[in-house]
Amino acid sequence: xxxxxxxxxxxxxxxxLRMKDIRKGNLDLxxxxxxxxxxxxxxxxxxxxxxxxxxxxxxxxxxELPEMPRGPRGSAPRGAAYDVANQADLGPELxxxxxxxxxxxxxxxxxxxxxxxxxxxxxPWGDLAKHERPQEVEIAFAQLCTFFTExxxxxxxxxxxxxxxMNNQFHEVKGFIASQAIDEARHAEVFRKRALAGGVGLMRAxxxxxxxxxxxxxxxxxxxxxxxxxxxxEGNILTMFRFSEFISPTPVDKRMFQLVMQxxxxxxxxxxxxxxxxxxxxxxRREQLHAALDEAENFSLSQFDSALFEAMIVxxxxxxxxxxxxxxxxxxxxxxxxxIEEYFQRLRRAGFEDRIERSKFRPLLAMVSLANQDPKLxx
Amino acid sequence: MAYIAPKDFSQDPELLATVMRVMGGDLDLSxxxxxxxxIRAHASQPARGLTLDDINRDPAYGPASIPEIVRxxxxxxxxxxxxxxxxxxxGYRVxxxxxxxxxxxxxxFEESKSRRWAPASTIPWAALDAAGYGREExxxxxxxxxxxxxxxxxxxxxxxxWVWLMNQEFHEIKYLQCAHMFDAARMAEAFRKRALYGHGALxxxxxxxxxxxxxxxxxxxxxxxxxxxNLTLYSFLQALGRRLEFVSRNAADTALMTxxxxxxxxxxxxxxxxxxxxxxxxxxxxxxxxxxxxLIENGLVGLLGSREWIEPLIVLSGGNVDAVAAFxxxxxxxxxxxxxxxxxDDRAARSPLPAFLNLIEGRC
Amino acid sequence: MGIPFPSLAFFQAxxxxxxxxAAAFEKLGYCxxxxxxxxxxxxxxxxFEVYECVEVAAGGNAAELDFVLSAxxxxxxxxxxxxxxxxGADGAHTINTLTHVGxxxxxxxxxxxxxxxxxxxxxxxxxxxDEARTxxxxxx
Numbered sequence: 001x002x003x004x005x006x007x008x009x010x011x012x013x014x015x016x017l018r019m020k021d022i023r024k025g026n027l028d029l030x031x032x033x034x035x036x037x038x039x040x041x042x043x044x045x046x047x048x049x050x051x052x053x054x055x056x057x058x059x060x061x062x063x064e065l066p067e068m069p070r071g072p073r074g075s076a077p078r079g080a081a082y083d084v085a086n087q088a089d090l091g092p093e094l095x096x097x098x099x100x101x102x103x104x105x106x107x108x109x110x111x112x113x114x115x116x117x118x119x120x121x122x123x124p125w126g127d128l129a130k131h132e133r134p135q136e137v138e139i140a141f142a143q144l145c146t147f148f149t150e151x152x153x154x155x156x157x158x159x160x161x162x163x164x165x166m167n168n169q170f171h172e173v174k175g176f177i178a179s180q181a182i183d184e185a186r187h188a189e190v191f192r193k194r195a196l197a198g199g200v201g202l203m204r205a206x207x208x209x210x211x212x213x214x215x216x217x218x219x220x221x222x223x224x225x226x227x228x229x230x231x232x233x234e235g236n237i238l239t240m241f242r243f244s245e246f247i248s249p250t251p252v253d254k255r256m257f258q259l260v261m262q263x264x265x266x267x268x269x270x271x272x273x274x275x276x277x278x279x280x281x282x283x284x285r286r287e288q289l290h291a292a293l294d295e296a297e298n299f300s301l302s303q304f305d306s307a308l309f310e311a312m313i314v315x316x317x318x319x320x321x322x323x324x325x326x327x328x329x330x331x332x333x334x335x336x337x338x339x340i341e342e343y344f345q346r347l348r349r350a351g352f353e354d355r356i357e358r359s360k361f362r363p364l365l366a367m368v369s370l371a372n373q374d375p376k377l378x379x
Numbered sequence: 380m381a382y383i384a385p386k387d388f389s390q391d392p393e394l395l396a397t398v399m400r401v402m403g404g405d406l407d408l409s410x411x412x413x414x415x416x417x418i419r420a421h422a423s424q425p426a427r428g429l430t431l432d433d434i435n436r437d438p439a440y441g442p443a444s445i446p447e448i449v450r451x452x453x454x455x456x457x458x459x460x461x462x463x464x465x466x467x468x469x470g471y472r473v474x475x476x477x478x479x480x481x482x483x484x485x486x487x488f489e490e491s492k493s494r495r496w497a498p499a500s501t502i503p504w505a506a507l508d509a510a511g512y513g514r515e516e517x518x519x520x521x522x523x524x525x526x527x528x529x530x531x532x533x534x535x536x537x538x539x540x541w542v543w544l545m546n547q548e549f550h551e552i553k554y555l556q557c558a559h560m561f562d563a564a565r566m567a568e569a570f571r572k573r574a575l576y577g578h579g580a581l582x583x584x585x586x587x588x589x590x591x592x593x594x595x596x597x598x599x600x601x602x603x604x605x606x607x608x609n610l611t612l613y614s615f616l617q618a619l620g621r622r623l624e625f626v627s628r629n630a631a632d633t634a635l636m637t638x639x640x641x642x643x644x645x646x647x648x649x650x651x652x653x654x655x656x657x658x659x660x661x662x663x664x665x666x667x668x669x670x671x672x673x674l675i676e677n678g679l680v681g682l683l684g685s686r687e688w689i690e691p692l693i694v695l696s697g698g699n700v701d702a703v704a705a706f707x708x709x710x711x712x713x714x715x716x717x718x719x720x721x722x723x724d725d726r727a728a729r730s731p732l733p734a735f736l737n738l739i740e741g742r743c
Numbered sequence: 744m745g746i747p748f749p750s751l752a753f754f755q756a757x758x759x760x761x762x763x764x765a766a767a768f769e770k771l772g773y774c775x776x777x778x779x780x781x782x783x784x785x786x787x788x789x790x791f792e793v794y795e796c797v798e799v800a801a802g803g804n805a806a807e808l809d810f811v812l813s814a815x816x817x818x819x820x821x822x823x824x825x826x827x828x829x830x831g832a833d834g835a836h837t838i839n840t841l842t843h844v845g846x847x848x849x850x851x852x853x854x855x856x857x858x859x860x861x862x863x864x865x866x867x868x869x870x871x872x873d874e875a876r877t878x879x880x881x882x883x
Contacts (some may be wrong), residue, residue: 264862
């Protein structure tokens with residue numbers, strides 16, 4: 001498996017002679033004038049600074065990057081001079097722009113770099129002890145945090161699984177994927193810290209959720225994995241974050257959810273824009289994505305895990321008395337409808353509205369008549 | 380889809396019954412008793428915040444509870460959670476603690492978050508409008524930046540290649556790998572901006588650099604990849620950051636290279652601690668690591684001698700080859716010192732680097 | 744004499760706070776969105792660019808905005824009173840809580856991508872309203 005290069009340099013006469021020549025001060029300097037395009041780059045908005053959008057020019061830009069960049073398979077950055085026949089082939093597997101690209105991805109990357117935060121210091125952990133919580137509420141919150149700790153790492157592992165297989169021509173996407181990896185690691189970190197700081201500790205892992213995570217990780221292509229994870233799963237989690245901020249037992253928790261929410265929304269936006277890019281530029285893949293989402297939605301349905309949903313009901317109702325449980329059920333029912341409505345809205349925005357009729361969510365929700373509604377798109 | 384659910388849940392009466400039961404108000408609530416390790420972690424130093432080390436003090440949750448060979452959990456369940464029946468395997472391939480662990484890992488992750496910066500706004504790019512370099516020096520920096528983009532993109536790819544294969548029991552190391560991915564992507568971004576700012580252009584790809592980077596990313600196991608990336612690659616990235624800060628004539632390059640140095644030093648610190656811990660646990664691994672670095676360092680020789688690398692450095696040193704040779708000598712000495720600290724104390728004796736230094740210093 | 748609410752002067756004062764307290768907003772990162780605040784029947788347009796609020800205006804076309812936060816005057820006043828009493832919104836009066844369940848404050852939007860900007864920049868938008876803690880307001 002290992003690659004150890006094409007040359008043993010110190011045994012190579014050409015190399016040794018080159019070094020001796022350089023030692024004498026005889027430089028070739030061919031790199032001084034390699035004929036690459038010269039452009040003029042400045043920060044369009046000095047307050048924002050110098051962004052990837054400012055670099056989007058000519059052979060360096062992403063607008064001119066074709067669907068099928070022919071030639072580059074090595075480490076050369078986009079726009080550099082390179083020798084097609086003589087490059088070290090890194091073996092990238094994702095070589096079509098539509099394999100990875102999303103509208104606005106350069107903006108998403110810059111936003112991610114700009115809006116980094118620190119779970120260690122940006123959440124006022126010291127204030128947690130100032131707020132009394134009923135024990136049953138804290139237990140339910142610990143269960144919720146255990147679930148979030150468990151699922152968030154899929155959104156580092158899945159992007160990481162594909163990032164190194166992407167051609168270096170797509171460095172904006174690779175950068176965004178790297179930013180998602182650190183975002184999600186930070187989410188797992190913050191929820192673990194919250195569970196361990198509240199007095200209860202970690203609770204029960206959830207097998208049904210895990211099967212869904214395995215299905216995401218094992219997706220056949222990056223785009224199928226993205227549709228499942230970015231659009232469907234993270235969309236659901238985003239709505240759950242909003243819900244969790246709403247039912248948070250303390251201001252400390254509210255702060256935590258405000259911070260994670262903004263990262264999650266960025267990832268969902270990338271997923272929506274990647275889906276839109278595929279449908280606009282590689283429409284032949286529509287059925288493949290349908291098939292992937294058929295099973296993704298099926299896995300999502302299987303995630304009705306009673307420990308998780310009961311915890312949400314206890315949190316929403318703020319306790320376990322019959323009246324509190326009834327109130328919690330109403331709120332959680334509303335949440336579930338909202339998750340599906342927002343998913344449908346994003347599908348429509350991505351140009352995938354024929355998915356809505358085919359979705360597995362509609363018949364089941366209609367069957368159980370949650371809140372007596374069949375989720376439909378708003379007009 | 381490679382992984383298929385055992386049934387169509389949209390048509391599953393059992394699921395429907397569960398949903399109806401719970402949403403009808405008949406809650407089980409048995410899970411509320413599943414909290415076997417209550418803990419109220421707090422910040423040991425409030426100014427530092429609540430760190431991973433703070434929450435790791437309890438043995439039920441800290442890394443002390445990780446066995447050398449993980450056999451009990453291949454799911455994403457977090458370390459210390461209650462593991463019910465039916466958790467699937469996520470297919471992790473790196474399940475041995477000494478393959479990844481470094482006690483410094485949690486603190487390095489905290490440091491990486493704390494020392495965040497944004498190339499777009501942290502670097503005073505406008506200072507390059509009067510950069511203070513001659514034409515050839517200007518092109519030399521852009522040429523080096525071109526190679527550094529490649530190096531950093533691959534430095535991001537290496538943790539990407541391995542992190543998803545690591546067992547979740549090692550979550551602190553996984554967090555750190557994600558930080559390394561992000562830091563490297565941010566450095567690639569910064570070098571691209573540096574190469575193109577003003578009247579900019581990228582330079583020429585180096586065949587030798589590409590070969591070296593392919594050797595690094597194709598390392599067969601994670602420990603080999605860690606040694607090649609964190610010890611070798613990052614040592615020379617850090618050295619180059621120091622060199623370019625030294626020759627900087629403007630505030631933008633000074634600010635940029637200072638940050639390159641700090642961001643490339645964290646992976647080095649992890650690499651030293653990781654390899655040292657690995658060799659303490661499994662001394663025989665020194666053989667494979669030594670052989671791997673013999674070959675990786677051959678690739679490094681090619682890079683250090685490539686025209687696209689050494690010639691810009693000579694130009695930036697006023698044409699003084701001795702200055703570059705001395706810089707190389709110092710960088711290699713520091714690298715060998717790190718290898719020795721990690722337990723690989725025979726590098727200087729077996730590496731091709733000393734012979735290369737003799738060559739460039741005119742000693743042979 | 745305090746600043747009346749609702750009024751353009753109120754939003755101008757908040758806009759100024761994003762400049763006076765620039766470090767706090769820079770720490771939160773880029774925020775690029777133009778959204779609406781509907782107070783009863785009055786619509787105010789609020790534009791953020793990079794870190795700060797660059798424009799506030801009365802009126803405008805809601806369809807051109809990423810999203811509109813819409814609530815009766817009384818609810819906005821209640822939220823602002825909470826911000827002033829607690830140095831920032833208390834748990835019951837954060838923007839997310841008010842807009843989440845029960846729709847006491849509505850999030851109006853036509854484009855789900857615009858809607859997602861509400862989520863993406865929520866910490867900045869919350870900080871924007873929380874700056875009301877520093878203002879002398881007439882809330883009655």
